[in-house]
Amino acid sequence: MKRFIDRISGKQTSANTAKERLQLVLIHDRTDLPPGVMESMRDEIIDVISRHVDVEREDVQLKIQQEGRQQFLLAEIPIQSSKRKRGR
Amino acid sequence: MAGKVITLTSGKGGVGKTTATANIGAALADLGKNVVCLDADIGLRNLDVILGLENRIVYDLVDVVEGRCRLRQAMIRDKRLSNLHLIPAAQTRDKSAVSPSDMIRLCDELREIVDFVIIDSPAGIERGFRNAIAGADEVLVITNPEVSAVRDADRIIGLIEAEEKGSPRLILNRIKAEMVERGDMLNADDVLELLAVQLLGVVPEDENILIGANQGVPVALNGKSQAGQAFRNIGRRILGEEVPFLEISSDSGFFGRLSRFINPSGR
Numbered sequence: 001m002k003r004f005i006d007r008i009s010g011k012q013t014s015a016n017t018a019k020e021r022l023q024l025v026l027i028h029d030r031t032d033l034p035p036g037v038m039e040s041m042r043d044e045i046i047d048v049i050s051r052h053v054d055v056e057r058e059d060v061q062l063k064i065q066q067e068g069r070q071q072f073l074l075a076e077i078p079i080q081s082s083k084r085k086r087g088r
Numbered sequence: 089m090a091g092k093v094i095t096l097t098s099g100k101g102g103v104g105k106t107t108a109t110a111n112i113g114a115a116l117a118d119l120g121k122n123v124v125c126l127d128a129d130i131g132l133r134n135l136d137v138i139l140g141l142e143n144r145i146v147y148d149l150v151d152v153v154e155g156r157c158r159l160r161q162a163m164i165r166d167k168r169l170s171n172l173h174l175i176p177a178a179q180t181r182d183k184s185a186v187s188p189s190d191m192i193r194l195c196d197e198l199r200e201i202v203d204f205v206i207i208d209s210p211a212g213i214e215r216g217f218r219n220a221i222a223g224a225d226e227v228l229v230i231t232n233p234e235v236s237a238v239r240d241a242d243r244i245i246g247l248i249e250a251e252e253k254g255s256p257r258l259i260l261n262r263i264k265a266e267m268v269e270r271g272d273m274l275n276a277d278d279v280l281e282l283l284a285v286q287l288l289g290v291v292p293e294d295e296n297i298l299i300g301a302n303q304g305v306p307v308a309l310n311g312k313s314q315a316g317q318a319f320r321n322i323g324r325r326i327l328g329e330e331v332p333f334l335e336i337s338s339d340s341g342f343f344g345r346l347s348r349f350i351n352p353s354g355r
Contacts, residue, residue: 014271014272015273015274015278016271018274019274019278019281021235022235022239022282023282025235026239026242026282029246066284069245069246069249069255069285
């Protein structure tokens with residue numbers, strides 16, 4: 001009953017907290033990629049891509065996504081629009 | 089006879105590997121199969137006391153591997169079920185007394201004489217674990233709904249897949265309905281989503297487990313125990329039967345169904 005009320009009211013239960021914490025922990029356990037390495041990888045990717053196209057450096061996102069037990073590296077790299085480029 | 093070798097493992101200690109090994113073995117024997125429970129936890133043996141056979145040990149696993157006795161001599165027959173046997177671990181040796189290739193050879197021999205070999209693995213991810221899974225046809229992972237146990241289960245699942253033993257099936261142990269109900273315990277769906285493996289069984293928290301251990305009688309042979317029922321169901325699923333999962337989580341109740349209806353993803 002309590003979980004029912006918590007669910008419809010959107011309240012955070014300790015089981016939900018456990019699940020969310022585990023989701024993050026397992027991603028890093030499985031990939032052996034500490035958060036710090038993700039950061040430097042992101043910067044290196046930006047450097048390589050920037051040689052060919054201007055990107056919105058601040059908005060680049062590098063995430064790990066999972067499907068079943070398979071992990072994927074997902075990069076979202078917004079390209080600077082030519083309009084803004086011209087405006088500079 | 090071409091028997092099947094099944095290893096139970098968990099990574100973390102104290103989640104119920106030995107209890108589950110004894111009970112799955114007893115359940116399969118009760119269903120008429122010839123079963124050997126093998127304790128691979130060398131140096132910390134316990135399967136003997138859980139099965140109530142500690143006073144009958146003459147030879148152990150290391151004696152077999154080192155050729156001091158024949159395989160049959162180390163197989164202790166259960167008091168209740170004549171088709172259930174135990175091969176105990178050695179208590180005064182350590183994991184290095186046996187190698188993975190010794191275990192593969194032993195499992196090959198056992199496959200010839202029984203239907204099922206159920207191996208109790210030691211905790212951890214080192215030599216003892218590698219020994220325990222070396223000869224296995226299937227590996228089962230058991231965990232509790234605790235963050236530390238789930239995390240270690242995930243690690244061990246990764247290692248089992250890396251050893252090319254296929255994707256292990258999961259037993260979720262010690263579920264407390266009331267705690268799941270009030271949102272203070274991960275439920276089976278949560279754990280399955282996190283670990284992304286197939287479920288073999290959900291075992292409720294049950295005082296009869298401790299009482300059975302006190303007496304040396306597996307609860308699978310106790311008709312009144314809920315956990316015993318869960319282990320009997322696991323035995324039948326291992327035999328390929330489709331047995332519905334026991335309703336333990338709050339989702340079986342009216343409010344569970346209602347909340348799922350209102351908020352299908354909010355679990």
